[in-house]
Amino acid sequence: MHHTTVPPLPLTGGCQCGRIRYRMRAQPLVFYLCHCTECQRQTSSAFGESLRFKREDLEIGPGLRCIRRRSESGKEREGWFCPDCGVRIWHGTRGSTEINLKAGTLDDTSWLMPAGHIWTRSKQPFVAISADEMCYETQPEDGYLRLNQRWVEMTSSARPPSAALE
Numbered sequence: 001m002h003h004t005t006v007p008p009l010p011l012t013g014g015c016q017c018g019r020i021r022y023r024m025r026a027q028p029l030v031f032y033l034c035h036c037t038e039c040q041r042q043t044s045s046a047f048g049e050s051l052r053f054k055r056e057d058l059e060i061g062p063g064l065r066c067i068r069r070r071s072e073s074g075k076e077r078e079g080w081f082c083p084d085c086g087v088r089i090w091h092g093t094r095g096s097t098e099i100n101l102k103a104g105t106l107d108d109t110s111w112l113m114p115a116g117h118i119w120t121r122s123k124q125p126f127v128a129i130s131a132d133e134m135c136y137e138t139q140p141e142d143g144y145l146r147l148n149q150r151w152v153e154m155t156s157s158a159r160p161p162s163a164a165l166e
Helices: 037-043 145-155 161-165
Strands: 011-014 021-024 030-034 048-054 058-060 065-070 076-081 088-093 098-102 116-118
Touching: 030 145, 037 048, 116 145
Parallel strands: 030 116
Antiparallel strands: 011 021, 021 058, 030 048, 048 098, 065 076, 076 088, 088 098
16 A cells, blocks of 8 residues: 655645635545546546545635536536636535545645546546556445545554554
8 A cells, every 4th residue: 555644734725827725724534536528628637636635724815717517426516617617626415524635736736646547437448547546437336434444544654553443
């Protein structure tokens, strides 16, 4: 398993043009890559990078634009963008307490290491995922429980296992 160290808080970032800036005041819940066709379309790339947080931990400047759509499951999804440069800052299910920050908008991305991959049934054929990485063909059936647990293991590797329980 890969290990990573989350930088000191707050984590900061923003859009491409600099109009929108944000601060995350708490540790991320999990970081994963999503290979669904919607993320591919939205990023114009092979996958989306999702850094999950509690919505209440996001401090963000004014001016974001929201676009809503229905997911395949029928839930209303929200995407929050800079109205000037079009960069998506975060998205989530309407009314949820957790959001997915688009990790590429962080000022420092050097520490990012995904806990796993979701929606791999639609991944691009050139994307190689090693056998030791956690993968889900679609949405995690356990509500991200195993991905969250793996993330905790990945980010607490500097401490001995007994210290992590104290």
